[in-house]
Amino acid sequence: MRLGGASFAESKDPEEWAYGLKRAGYRAGICPIGNDADDATVETVRRAADKHDILIAEVGAWSSPISPDPAVRQAALEHCKNQLALADRIGARCCVNISGSLGEQWDGPHSDHFKPETFERIVDTVREIIDAVKPTRTHYSLETMPWALPDSADSYAELIRAIDRDRLGVHFDPVNMVTSPRLYYDNGAMIRDFFRKLGPRILNCHAKDIRLAGQLTVRLEEVVPGAGALDYRTFLSELDKLDPDTPLIIEHLRTEEQYGAAAAHIRRTAEELGISV
Template sequence: MILGGTVTGEFKTPEEWEELLIRSGFKAITAPFCCEDDENLIRKYMDIIERNHVKISEIGVWRNILIGQDIDYAVNQLKLADKLGIECCVNIVGTVSSLSWDAADVSNFTDDNYVTIVKSIRQVIDEAAPTKAYYTIEPMPWMIPDGPDVYLKLIDDVDRERFAVHMDFVNMINSPRRFLCACDFVEDCFKKLSPFIKSTHIKDSRMDVTKYTTHIDECPPGEGNLDYPKILQILDKYLPKDGAILLEHMSTFEEYDKAFKYVKNAAEKAGVEV
């Protein structure tokens, strides 16, 4: 596996970004550009990435395509991924809720909404017509797909060759049972979905067991309760040698660096090469 994340820190130019990339030690990253950026800027980043032998594991959409207005952006992101050979273009399914684009809402689980989800994913793939890249959906705690079996059903129902899996097992640790039996749950996720996985997020999970009712938090690796050496052994069992595992949701270079070093150390203890 190859370990990385989002290159984070203060920079104004691609050259300054390159300095952060080198300092990070990342060998896999999220794309530092999007389809709305100037082509020359994208080319500068691509030259840096190729020069440093780094893999772009994913390019994100992160917009709500269920309400229609961001379908074109999703299509263009997938087209850009295909053009540049980025295998994974990732989004969440979105919501029809008026609260926010990623809201926890009862509408997320209705039958009618599921039909809309399937149609919207098909539309993005059909309009982009990728031949190298895949459109993927990141699991969410309160949104389809919220478990591996739900994801398998979604794959069957979308029925598109270029639809695949973005793995985020922490987002699916959304109940005490999954938290307390986390290694078994993670193994189940990868056993069922590994043939379709194009990129993987790695985080940690912690649950407050002193209060009612259940409260589960995401946190950086090493700051939660997951058995990370064992988790990494599971990932190593199912992912290919060039399978990317990406740190996320930290704000500073120092936070990413701390988590990166923790995972590297846990991998060494587990006898796993990253």
């Protein structure tokens, strides 16, 4: 696999971005430009990534294309299409978004998220995005979420069957699927189940960690990799069975030191398992 994180380059220059990742020991990163970039800029970023052996893991399309607000939905749809087109232009592994939200917060919970009509809305939305762009070098993917579909291997597989598009890939974030103490204490089994059912379609993964607070009621909080209970031995072992270029991207941290500590934990675990990152 290819471990990735954030580039703390002093400028947005593509060469410095790519070298910043390489200097930190990463071999993957998130696309540093948006869909408004011209062809020359896209090519410059692509060349810098190739020069420093950095795989562009994902182009984010973070928005809510299932929003009940017509204006918000339309803007999100256009954003997703444009970002998917950028991912195809630059040769990213995937363009990733969540399915969206029916609430006011674009990535927030809603009581109707698990209803059949929402499932159908997601199917129609993803089909529209993929069919409009017709990517040939990349895939559109949905990040697993705790309070929206897909929230499990089975719900993801059901969406894949219903959407029925070759250019739909899988994005796996196991922390987002740990939603109860049962899953928390046995998350290794959940990870193995996900890889068993969806492994060949996994294009990209996110690396973070989760900790159960000892206070009522149940409170699960995201923490730096190594400070929680995510079964990284299982996670890395399963990832190692896939395409060796599959990225694992550390995310949501604030400082270079935090990213360094997270990367050190992952590299140390991988070394114990004889896995190259």
